Amino acid sequence: MSLNTSLNKSRVNATSRPERSIEFPMDINGKPLKVSQFYGENTFDFLTANEIPEAVKKELKAVSTSKKKLSKEHAEIVANAVVEWATSRGATHFCHWFQPLTGSTAEKHDAFFSLRNGEAIEYLSASQLMQGEPDASSFPNGGSRTTFEARGYTSWDLTSPMFLLENNNGKTLFIPTAFVSYTGQALDIKTPLLRSEIQINEAALRFLNAIDVKANYVKSSCGTEQEYFLIDKDFYYSRPDLVMTGRTLFGSLSAKNQQLDDHYFGDIDDRVLSFMQEFDLELYKLGIPAKTRHNEVAPGQYEMAPIYSDSNISADNNQLVMATIKKVAVKHNFVALMHEKPFAGVNGSGKHLNWSLGTDQGLNMLEPGNEPHSNSRFLAVVACVSEAIFRHGGMIRASIASASNDHRLGANEAPPSIISVYLGDTLERIFKSIKDGKTFNPTDDLDMDMGTQQLVQLARDNTDRNRTSPFAFTGNKFELRACGSSAAIGLPLSILNAAVAEVLNESASFLESEISGGASVEKALMSLTKKWVDSSYNIIFNGDGYSQEWVTEAEKRGLPNFRTTPDALPALVDEKLNAFLTKTGVFTKDELETRFNVLTERYITLREIEFDTLVTMIHQHVLPSVIDYKVKLSEVIKNQKDSGFESSVEKELYKRINFSTETLYARVDNMRNSLKSLPEDELKKAKVIAGTLLPLSEEIAQYCNELEEMIPDDQWTLPKYYDMLFLR
Ligand code: ADP
Ligand code: MG
Numbered sequence: 001m002s003l004n005t006s007l008n009k010s011r012v013n014a015t016s017r018p019e020r021s022i023e024f025p026m027d028i029n030g031k032p033l034k035v036s037q038f039y040g041e042n043t044f045d046f047l048t049a050n051e052i053p054e055a056v057k058k059e060l061k062a063v064s065t066s067k068k069k070l071s072k073e074h075a076e077i078v079a080n081a082v083v084e085w086a087t088s089r090g091a092t093h094f095c096h097w098f099q100p101l102t103g104s105t106a107e108k109h110d111a112f113f114s115l116r117n118g119e120a121i122e123y124l125s126a127s128q129l130m131q132g133e134p135d136a137s138s139f140p141n142g143g144s145r146t147t148f149e150a151r152g153y154t155s156w157d158l159t160s161p162m163f164l165l166e167n168n169n170g171k172t173l174f175i176p177t178a179f180v181s182y183t184g185q186a187l188d189i190k191t192p193l194l195r196s197e198i199q200i201n202e203a204a205l206r207f208l209n210a211i212d213v214k215a216n217y218v219k220s221s222c223g224t225e226q227e228y229f230l231i232d233k234d235f236y237y238s239r240p241d242l243v244m245t246g247r248t249l250f251g252s253l254s255a256k257n258q259q260l261d262d263h264y265f266g267d268i269d270d271r272v273l274s275f276m277q278e279f280d281l282e283l284y285k286l287g288i289p290a291k292t293r294h295n296e297v298a299p300g301q302y303e304m305a306p307i308y309s310d311s312n313i314s315a316d317n318n319q320l321v322m323a324t325i326k327k328v329a330v331k332h333n334f335v336a337l338m339h340e341k342p343f344a345g346v347n348g349s350g351k352h353l354n355w356s357l358g359t360d361q362g363l364n365m366l367e368p369g370n371e372p373h374s375n376s377r378f379l380a381v382v383a384c385v386s387e388a389i390f391r392h393g394g395m396i397r398a399s400i401a402s403a404s405n406d407h408r409l410g411a412n413e414a415p416p417s418i419i420s421v422y423l424g425d426t427l428e429r430i431f432k433s434i435k436d437g438k439t440f441n442p443t444d445d446l447d448m449d450m451g452t453q454q455l456v457q458l459a460r461d462n463t464d465r466n467r468t469s470p471f472a473f474t475g476n477k478f479e480l481r482a483c484g485s486s487a488a489i490g491l492p493l494s495i496l497n498a499a500v501a502e503v504l505n506e507s508a509s510f511l512e513s514e515i516s517g518g519a520s521v522e523k524a525l526m527s528l529t530k531k532w533v534d535s536s537y538n539i540i541f542n543g544d545g546y547s548q549e550w551v552t553e554a555e556k557r558g559l560p561n562f563r564t565t566p567d568a569l570p571a572l573v574d575e576k577l578n579a580f581l582t583k584t585g586v587f588t589k590d591e592l593e594t595r596f597n598v599l600t601e602r603y604i605t606l607r608e609i610e611f612d613t614l615v616t617m618i619h620q621h622v623l624p625s626v627i628d629y630k631v632k633l634s635e636v637i638k639n640q641k642d643s644g645f646e647s648s649v650e651k652e653l654y655k656r657i658n659f660s661t662e663t664l665y666a667r668v669d670n671m672r673n674s675l676k677s678l679p680e681d682e683l684k685k686a687k688v689i690a691g692t693l694l695p696l697s698e699e700i701a702q703y704c705n706e707l708e709e710m711i712p713d714d715q716w717t718l719p720k721y722y723d724m725l726f727l728r
Pocket of ligand 1: 221222223224225305306307308309354355356357364474475476477
């Protein structure tokens with residue numbers, strides 16, 4: 001434990017900084033505008049743009065909700081409107097913005113400026129709007145065929161709004177795009193998500209159609225709760241591990257951390273609130289509906305959540321949210337840490353994906369209704385989702401697997417690596433009675449009268465937050481809580497959509513045949529619910545996901561428990577497990593292989609960077625401090641001896657430091673040698689890293705921490721947890 005009593009200026013160079021002031025948008029009379037007056041001012045929505053004729057808008061809408069293609073002529077009208085909109089607001093450049101398999105976003109800027117017959121003009125052609133051609137070979141491609149076919153294409157995704165990003169010295173128009181190879185292979189995260197939306201739409205429409213519910217289309221909806229840490233910028237740049245890896249590779253926990261539960265929902269520090277206010281302002285201008293902000297459990301940890309939107313927009317927005325947090329943080333002399341576990345010993349960060357299905361008629365398919373029949377529909381949809389998770393929990397686990405998320409899943413703070421479904425007491429009781437063959441009748445008195453309003457009330461009220469569940473029903477949506485804070489959400493969303501689409505399709509067939517066989521809609525829905533409850537009952541778990549008993553119990557139930565990324569990723573290329581993705585065309589076999597390779601390689605590379613950084617920091621920081629102090633101590637010991645006035649404390653301290661240093665150094669040697677003799681095969685290599693080297697690095701970290709605790713504060717050259725977590 002480091003017990004600094006005061007910030008030692010010679011060791012760390014951070015001062016508490018004044019808040020940054022910003023100007024809130026004003027009207028011409030200097031009165032502050034309401035958010036609703038400037039919300040979305042930096043997004044271009046072709047549906048409301050004055051420059052676009054109504055007929056073209058109609059056409060664009062049809063294109064965005066079906067497989068219809070946009071004509072060049074219409075694209076030109078949009079391009080002209082966009083260039084006028086963007087340049088009149090000061091934009092000089094545009095870019096196709098896409099999400100390669102790095103998990104972050106990519107952009108290449110082009111000027112609107114052009115020369116026509118020697119005359120300077122602003123111009124965006126229809127084809128520039130619709131298609132770009134970045135070099136695909138420079139993005140992760142996992143050794144897929146496309147490596148040799150370097151051409152990649154970005155193509156405009158008109159379901160997600162274009163937006164202007166402002167910098168100090170200008171504005172740039174961002175055009176959301178999908179990124180595919182010459183052969184049509186998805187090189188990005190967005191393309192499969194868009195395909196999964198097509199699947200979920202078709203399947204859900206079939207389902208609704210079978211039970212006479214009117215809808216023109218169904219989309220999945222998503223709201224992301226984003227957690228992050230803020231630390232002072234000076235501390236960040238004094239910690240090579242944070243700069244290189246996003247997390248502290250060692251660091252002694254301060255005496256007080258989160259034991260007193262005094263940070264969660266606590267009053268927000270002024271400097272942090274100033275940051276949040278500017279952050280929200282930026283989001284509003286971008287048309288991102290930021291709704292909540294608060295302190296999270298760990299000191300220095302915060303959260304934001306938006307109002308939900310269509311999954312594809314939500315996925316784009318979340319990338320922008322992460323980028324905006326980072327950008328605004330720096331203006332306030334903070335650095336935002338998105339890593340899932342920046343500090344050992346306090347909570348890490350996640351991202352809850354709230355997910356549901358909604359129709360264009362405003363029906364939320366996971367909303368319990370007020371009528372018996374809407375209750376049976378609601379129960380059937382919940383049962384479908386449970387069945388989907390039961391079948392494909394392993395794939396969902398694979399979709400959220402990363403080196404950084406491994407530090408969080410299964411630790412006693414975050415959902416376990418076993419995927420299960422939490423329904424809350426009421427629904428679980430209903431499901432149990434259905435499974436036990438008590439004919440479920442909404443008007444029956446099970447334990448309670450679930451006729452009408454009560455089920456709605458109970459299902460809603462019953463969302464007592466079981467924080468330990470990775471996939472929880474919370475009133476009118478499911479919440480995937482195992483997603484990492486730094487992750488792009490497109491991959492888990494595509495998998496979730498595809499899994500549910502598969503079950504909805506089978507369910508539609510079932511309902512069609514039951515109903516054509518004479519069953520009432522309600523009866524058919526109940527039989528369907530029973531069918532899925534019977535088959536997937538094992539996935540339902542309302543208990544404590546952190547407990548060891550659950551690990552044992554889950555194993556008995558046959559639920560997979562992939563503890564690490566290299567354990568989880570092979571599901572992607574297991575043909576039995578991935579058939580639901582290849583059959584529906586959400587992913588091709590090749591694309592899954594690509595993702596498996598990219599993610600495995602990424603895991604290895606990230607860990608290797610961590611190990612190298614750790615070894616370097618030990619040589620450049622830990623050992624020099626230790627050696628200096630040992631010299632000092634031995635001088636003291638020698639002087640004492642000379643003066644005949646010996647004390648055991650110095651000798652004992654010297655001995656302890658010496659012991660920790662020697663053991664540490666032996667482990668470091670061990671690490672260096674092991675790194676030289678890793679297996680060739682990537683998956684095997686990843687497994688050795690996860691199984692042997694990562695635990696070894698954690699042991700090394702322990703020795704560093706011991707030394708940190710024994711070395712005088714002013715001789716420790718790195719910012720400590722105390723500094724980073726508590727100084728604002
Ligand atoms: P709760 O407090 O019950 O978790 P909130 O209303 O605070 O509910 O929502 C938490 C997150 O869930 C928000 O990001 C919100 O937008 C999202 N959310 C709410 N309803 C839905 C829905 N139908 N589909 C997807 N996300 C939703
Ligand atoms: Mg939540």
